Amino acid sequence: MTRLILGSASSSRARILTQADISFTVRVSDVDEPAAVAAATSTLDGEQLTPALEAQLLADLKAAAVANLPGINGRPSVLVLGCDSVFELDGESYGKPFEVAVAVQRWKQMRGRTGVLHTGHTLVDAASGARAQRTLSTRVSFAEPSDAEILRYAESGEPLHCAGGFTIDGRGSAFIEEIEGDHLSVIGVSPAALRSMLSELGHSITDLWSPPTR
Secondary structure, eight states, X not given: OOEEEEOOOOHHHHHHHHHTTBOOEEOOOOXXXXXXXXXXXXXXXXXXXXXXXXXXXXXXXXXXXXXXXXXXXXXXXXXXXXXXXXXXXXXXXXXXXXXHHHHHXXXXXXXXXXXXXXXXXXXXXXXXXXXXXXXXXXEEXXXXXXXXXXXXXXXXXXXXXXXXXXXXXXXXXXXXXXXXXXXXHHHTOOHHHHHHHHHHTTOOGGGGBXXXXX
């Protein structure tokens, strides 16, 4: 029986997988994201780590960190899914704002404009170490909320722990005008990408579905 482990504490990712009837357990990875990005950047000899590559790098590291844990590493039929999202605007990477003032400043930059949300997906076979990767890049066009609306939104706390400082499945949805691409990847994980990666590693997503009721 194939077992999937989600290497993320994200409630949004867990909710998407649950709604898709994908069975999984959660084991949170312990990856120092800023340190990992800094280390990767230092090896590029002055070249830029693009937002898309940054998202995929962090997804790789998160999946590998969980797959290598004692009790998981080497176990047959265990697959680990790592995901990470990075928002791109004007070629720059934006992660989680964490603070109200930062979220307000970000939204004043984004309103009325279009950016790209990159979500990296990595699936690792804990027994063999084989892995499959997918990066989905989705264009997000923003409305023009007023300064007062931006402040109220930031103070609600919703955007503080979201890549780019926004959501499309909560209060932030009122400020999104258009999405071009996989909207579920913007929320955090794409079941379509997961199915493709499972197939690449010789598995079927149907193996993770609940058995039919009789």
